[in-house]
Amino acid sequence: MSNAIHRALAAQLGDAVTLDPSGLPRVAPASTDALATALGVANEHQWRIRIEGNGTWMPADAPADLTVTTRRLDRITSIASADLVATVQSGVAIGTLAQSLAAHKAWLALDPPGAPERSIGSVLATATPGPARYRFGTVRDHVLGTTVVTGDGRVVRAGGSVVKNVAGYDLTKLQIGGFGAFGVIADVNLRLRALPAARLLLTATGALDPLFHAGRALVDAAIDATTIELLSPGVTNRADWMLIVELAGTEAGVDAELARAAALAPVLRPSPEAQAGVTNALAQAFLEGAISLRAGALPPSLPALADAVESQLGPGRMSLGVGGGGFRWAGNAAVPDLLEFRRSLAEQEIPLTIERAPWPIRSAVGHFGAFREGVGTLTTRLRAVFDPSNILTAPLEGQRDG
Amino acid sequence: MSPSSDLRDALAAIVGARWVKTANAERRTYEADGLPTHASVPMLAVLPGSREEVIAIIKLLAERKVSWVVRGAGTGLSGGALADHATVLIPLTRLNRILSIDPVSRRAVIQPGVVNAKLSEAAAPFGLYYAPDPSSQAACTIGGNVAENAGGPHCLKYGTTTNHIVEIEVVLADGTVTRLGSPQGESWGPDLVGLFVGSEGMFGVALEITTRLEPTPAAVRTLLSAFDSVRAASEAVSAIVASGVVPAALELLDRACVAAVENSIYAAGYPTDAEAVLLVELDGTRASVDAEAPVVEAILHRFKAQSVRSAETPESRAKLWQGRKKAFGALGRITADLVVQDAVVPRSTLPGILDTITEIGERHRLLITNVFHAGDGNLHPVICYDQRDPDLRRRAILASREIMEACVAAGGTITGEHGVGSDKIDYMPLIFDETSLATMCAIRKVFDPTERANPGKVVPVHSCREWRAGWVA
Numbered sequence: 038m039s040n041a042i043h044r045a046l047a048a049q050l051g052d053a054v055t056l057d058p059s060g061l062p063r064v065a066p067a068s069t070d071a072l073a074t075a076l077g078v079a080n081e082h083q084w085r086i087r088i089e090g091n092g093t094w095m096p097a098d099a100p101a102d103l104t105v106t107t108r109r110l111d112r113i114t115s116i117a118s119a120d121l122v123a124t125v126q127s128g129v130a131i132g133t134l135a136q137s138l139a140a141h142k143a144w145l146a147l148d149p150p151g152a153p154e155r156s157i158g159s160v161l162a163t164a165t166p167g168p169a170r171y172r173f174g175t176v177r178d179h180v181l182g183t184t185v186v187t188g189d190g191r192v193v194r195a196g197g198s199v200v201k202n203v204a205g206y207d208l209t210k211l212q213i214g215g216f217g218a219f220g221v222i223a224d225v226n227l228r229l230r231a232l233p234a235a236r237l238l239l240t241a242t243g244a245l246d247p248l249f250h251a252g253r254a255l256v257d258a259a260i261d262a263t264t265i266e267l268l269s270p271g272v273t274n275r276a277d278w279m280l281i282v283e284l285a286g287t288e289a290g291v292d293a294e295l296a297r298a299a300a301l302a303p304v305l306r307p308s309p310e311a312q313a314g315v316t317n318a319l320a321q322a323f324l325e326g327a328i329s330l331r332a333g334a335l336p337p338s339l340p341a342l343a344d345a346v347e348s349q350l351g352p353g354r355m356s357l358g359v360g361g362g363g364f365r366w367a368g369n370a371a372v373p374d375l376l377e378f379r380r381s382l383a384e385q386e387i388p389l390t391i392e393r394a395p396w397p398i399r400s401a402v403g404h405f406g407a408f409r410e411g412v413g414t415l416t417t418r419l420r421a422v423f424d425p426s427n428i429l430t431a432p433l434e435g436q437r438d439g
Numbered sequence: 440m441s442p443s444s445d446l447r448d449a450l451a452a453i454v455g456a457r458w459v460k461t462a463n464a465e466r467r468t469y470e471a472d473g474l475p476t477h478a479s480v481p482m483l484a485v486l487p488g489s490r491e492e493v494i495a496i497i498k499l500l501a502e503r504k505v506s507w508v509v510r511g512a513g514t515g516l517s518g519g520a521l522a523d524h525a526t527v528l529i530p531l532t533r534l535n536r537i538l539s540i541d542p543v544s545r546r547a548v549i550q551p552g553v554v555n556a557k558l559s560e561a562a563a564p565f566g567l568y569y570a571p572d573p574s575s576q577a578a579c580t581i582g583g584n585v586a587e588n589a590g591g592p593h594c595l596k597y598g599t600t601t602n603h604i605v606e607i608e609v610v611l612a613d614g615t616v617t618r619l620g621s622p623q624g625e626s627w628g629p630d631l632v633g634l635f636v637g638s639e640g641m642f643g644v645a646l647e648i649t650t651r652l653e654p655t656p657a658a659v660r661t662l663l664s665a666f667d668s669v670r671a672a673s674e675a676v677s678a679i680v681a682s683g684v685v686p687a688a689l690e691l692l693d694r695a696c697v698a699a700v701e702n703s704i705y706a707a708g709y710p711t712d713a714e715a716v717l718l719v720e721l722d723g724t725r726a727s728v729d730a731e732a733p734v735v736e737a738i739l740h741r742f743k744a745q746s747v748r749s750a751e752t753p754e755s756r757a758k759l760w761q762g763r764k765k766a767f768g769a770l771g772r773i774t775a776d777l778v779v780q781d782a783v784v785p786r787s788t789l790p791g792i793l794d795t796i797t798e799i800g801e802r803h804r805l806l807i808t809n810v811f812h813a814g815d816g817n818l819h820p821v822i823c824y825d826q827r828d829p830d831l832r833r834r835a836i837l838a839s840r841e842i843m844e845a846c847v848a849a850g851g852t853i854t855g856e857h858g859v860g861s862d863k864i865d866y867m868p869l870i871f872d873e874t875s876l877a878t879m880c881a882i883r884k885v886f887d888p889t890e891r892a893n894p895g896k897v898v899p900v901h902s903c904r905e906w907r908a909g910w911v912a
Contacts, residue, residue: 119677119787120816142681164630175624177633178602187878194875199783201599201815201855203588203637204863204870205897206879210601210633214626231683259566259654261724286727287684287734293726333625335544362544362623388627405628411617412628418885419629422878433628 042084042103049074053109057097061087063104069184069192069223072110076221077190079103080426086188087430088217090156091130094163094324098396099430105221107158114224116141121229122181122198127158127222143229146173146263148316150323150365158222163392164214165331167319168266168281171360177213179228185212185220188424198226211419214390216404218431219423233285237295238312241280241304248280249340251302252359255282256336258301261294262360269343269355271368272322273315280305280359281315322354326368328375329393332382335362342387349378365392372401376435379406403435446503450485450527453495458533460484469510469528470521473575475776475826476836477518477861481508481528488533490550490608490646497644498614500527506891509640511552511583514575516779517860519587519639519896526894529644531582537561538647545652546605546622551582551645558650567652570597573856574764582645588637590856592688592763595814596722597653599856601636606649609635609642612887622649634882639858640893642886656722659687660732661756664744665713669693669809672715673789675742676813679719680786682738684731688720689814690763693793696770696808696821700762703769707762713745717813718763720756766810767821774806774823780839784851786816795845796820803834807842817855818846844869859897867899876902 043062047054050064050071057063066072079086079102087101091108107128114124118141125134131145132153138144148167149160161183166175173179182196185208195208211219241248245267252265264283273279282298282305284291298305308315323329334342339357346355346366353368370378375398379389391404408416416433423429451459460466461483471478482505487493500507508522510530522528534550537558541547542565547558555576559568572591573579579589581600585607590599597603606620620632635642666672669691676689692700697709697716709716719735721728732749739747750756762769770777784792793809796818800807806823820842824835843853843866853859853866867876880903884890 117785117787119681120785121680122785174598174602177630178598191874191878193878194871197783197852197870199785199816199851199855201590201594201783201812201817202852203590203599203856203858204852204854205859205867205876206882207588207601207633207637208878208882210630213630213633215629219629230685231681233683259657259724261727287730289730290724290727293730294724297724297726331625333621333623335546335623337543363625386621387623388621388625390625409618409627411611411615412619412631414615415617415631415885416628419882422881422885 045082046075046078049078057104061101061104063106065106065109067109069186072105072186072221072223073190073192075105076186076188079428080189083426084428085430086428088221090128090159091154093152093155094159095393096395100396101430107156107221110223113137116143118143121231122200123227123229124198124224125157125227126224127161128156130154131157131160138229139232142232144232145179145227146230147176147179148319150320150329152320152324157225161213161222161225162215162217165392168264168356168358170363171265171358172263173230177210180209180213180225181228182226183209183212184223186223187220188426188429193220196226200228216431216433217429218420218433220429235288235291236283236285237291238308238315239282239284239295239298239305240308240311240315241302241306242275242277243304245278245340245343248278249359251304252280252282253336254301255298256360258297260298260301261286261290265360267357267359269352271352271354272356273318319356323365323367326353327395328370328391328398329365329367330389330391332364333362333388334364336360338385338387339364345381346378349381350374372398375402400432401436403432405433406435408434446505447483449499450496453499454485454487454492458486458488460486469513469530472513472515472518472520474516474518474778474862476778477521479521479523481522482524482526484528484530486530486533490534493529493531493534493644493646494610494614494616496529497610497612500891501613506894508893509644511580512554512578514579515583515587515860516781516857517854517862519858519860521861532580540565540652542567544622547650547652549581549648549650551585551648552580555579555581555584562652563655566655568655569603569650570653571600571603574767581648581650585636585645585648586638586640587856587858590812590817592690592812595689595812596685596687601633603651604632604636604648605651607632607635607645608647609645611643612889612892616646639860639897641883641897643892658725658728659720659722659756660728661750661759662719662732662735662739663709663748663750663759664717664719664739665710665746666715666717666742666744667713669715669793670790671742672717673793673813675717675739675744676789677786678738678742679735680814682734684734686719686735686814687722688718689812690718691809691811691813692716692763692766693809695806696766696810699769699773699808700766703772705761705765705769707758709762710746718759763810770808770821770823775825775827778822778824778835778839780818780820780822780842781854781857782818782843782846782851783855784816784818784846784849786814788849789813789816792818792845792849796842799838799841799845803838805834805838807838815855816851840866861896864897864899873902
């Protein structure tokens with residue numbers, strides 16, 4: 038079977054088709070058209086597809102007949118610095134992108150977990166923001182448009198490359214956090230920000246509760262911060278929790294906010310020397326352990342959520358969005374414990390999403406698990422629009438819910 | 440078609456007879472929205488007073504196989520809330536209760552008929568406000584804003600409606616009720632809130648909406664600057680954005696618009712001898728505003744601003760903003776009818792596109808004036824004409840199309856915040872190919888397989904007919 042698939046694809050796509058280390062055919066299209074050809078052929082033969090980016094986030098372990106990787110879709114098509122818009126192919130590494138943008142005095146105000154080699158397509162498909170979501174929003178708030186190839190090889194464009202756009206339904210939103218269930222993202226138009234003139238990291242270490250209250254004091258006083266986040270000891274490899282607050286803006290603006298922040302939360306100290314270490318810890322910590330998950334919890338429920346996750350899943354590594362809510366945990370856990378944890382959160386109306394896990398776990402638990410009433414029917418129909426033969430391997434629902 | 444008395448009676452049994460409007464004069468009050476070029480009288484209008492009544496109406500219309508259109512305050516500018524003689528109109532203006540405000544998590548739960556500005560008023564005692572601020576915010580409803588993904592001047596810094604809605608309870612066209620999203624904003628599954636916002640009333644009816652609220656900025660400063668060319672003003676806009684300062688708003692009015700404002704009761708003290716007036720609003724902490732204002736002022740002077748004036752008191756700022764927000768009303772004094780167009784271009788192409796719009800106006804012998812969200816590249820060319828003159832009307836429509844084509848050619852789009860509705864439907868193929876349009880049709884059918892919710896809007900019908908792929912009904 039593998040050889041037949043390899044031959045059939047190689048006839049159309051030449052050296053874009055190889056065998057991966059496990060002997061599975063892997064196609065690495067270098068253009069949207071080639072990606073559409075690969076998916077069209079796969080759809081014709083009903084081959085199950087595993088979607089990969091650069092192979093640094095989701096384990097490449099979904100059972101499939103064929104891997105489609107976006108790693109050769111690695112071009113930064115344009116950076117329009119005057120418009121603060123970039124168009125990039127989905128396989129572009131986030132580290133490479135950040136460097137290129139910096140040369141244009143711009144940045145993508147997203148700080149997702151994962152290695153610098155992680156693809157922007159992976160960040161979109163899993164919708165994994167970082168602490169800067171407090172000021173700049175989650176992944177959805179940075180994406181202006183997408184080009185997607187559906188499971189049957191159609192090329193669908195949504196949105197555009199301007200910062201405001203309400204022409205047609207906002208199909209882009211479906212791709213962000215869709216885990217590949219609604220097609221393979223080929224390219225993306227991103228909203229950028231001008232690099233701020235000054236940035237300053239403040240940190241404090243200690244126990245969770247007092248740091249949480251210190252952070253909330255800043256929120257209540259509307260301190261102009263990009264990040265107000267609590268990191269568990271596992272993230273920074275320290276004995277205590279760490280509150281991180283980042284100020285950004287003009288030099289004078291940052292100085293003034295520093296003074297206000299220090300008055301409101303005297304435990305906070307400017308820690309410019311810690312910037313690189315914290316950035317690195319945030320990127321790496323959520324790759325450790327087999328699983329990374331996020332929960333949509335509002336700020337008041339975060340301390341109790343941290344306790345609950347520690348007792349039900351273990352301490353792992355946690356990041357708490359003190360400012361606007363949001364919670365991330367990485368570690369190891371068994372399927373029954375994850376299901377029970379998700380159930381306990383659902384009772385509090387808190388959704389839980391599995392962002393990264395080995396196939397046996399994500400297929401059993403599902404990225405989203407059981408849907409709310411009505412949402413499951415809509416999701417199934419939406420999948421059928423984008424993948425009529427159901428060849429894209431994306432376990433949104435679990436097999437062991439309920 | 441006159442409504443069957445049977446349908447009228449069945450609706451009256453749900454909402455009470457006084458809330459079913461069947462008389463010709465009553466129905467005609469709903470024949471248009473804020474766009475004068477399109478009109479259509481609905482079969483009847485039914486005004487529910489509760490969530491339960493909305494659900495009952497939708498279920499009844501599903502059983503009777505009758506199409507329907509939901510309407511907010513009717514301030515839309517794309518003919519999006521028009522219903523024809525075979526279609527029931529459902530204004531939601533009676534569903535105007537703010538159900539709760541959570542000042543700690545900065546969330547409000549509201550009914551869809553709540554007027555945009557009323558939410559900010561209700562949140563003000565908590566030091567909070569609702570950020571999206573369409574120019575019609577004193578009248579438009581948040582349900583309508585959700586349908587259109589409405590914007591406004593302050594969306595430059597704070598984003599449009601979609602960035603501020605976290606959870607929606609909806610009733611689908613078959614009467615199914617479901618909740619999308621969560622109070623924090625994380626979704627239960629795919630981002631169906633993101634898909635629903637901006638779906639122009641074609642996916643279902645929002646019954647209850649949870650919004651974000653933002654802290655009221657401690658300091659706000661509005662700078663009024665005058666330029667001797669629109670080009671210089673728009674170049675200053677790009678330079679301000681590239682400087683790293685993110686103004687709350689960056690609005691541009693051209694000479695004709697300024698003249699109309701200054702000759703009206705909304706006179707704001709804009710300089711009438713300038714070719715362009717640029718409003719720059721900075722907000723945030725006192726220190727950040729103090730630090731950013733000199734940066735912006737230096738840029739304005741670098742681009743040869745004739746004058747720069749600063750307004751800081753609430754009264755003086757309100758006056759400056761009144762001129763901007765009431766500009767369309769002021770223009771109404773100088774022309775019998777006007778079409779407020781809506782298109783977006785990459786900010787860097789603004790100077791060229793404004794020249795093109797002037798040229799289009801001259802060629803069609805039409806006054807086209809500009810008042811727009813310059814920071815977003817979101818243009819609002821205002822075409823002045825007289826609806827009673829068929830030739831003028833024809834030229835206004837031709838000019839509209841040429842403006843759209845020019846904006847698309849510049850890398851832009853056909854609508855930034857008003858929606859497609861009836862008005863822009865023919866322009867959709869300018870920006871989307873058949874495959875993408877057909878996919879939109881299929882998505883609409885996921886939510887509404889019978890296509891009874893706001894029929895005939897957004898996607899050209901021929902694109903839907905050509906849809907052949909095997910989506911599941």
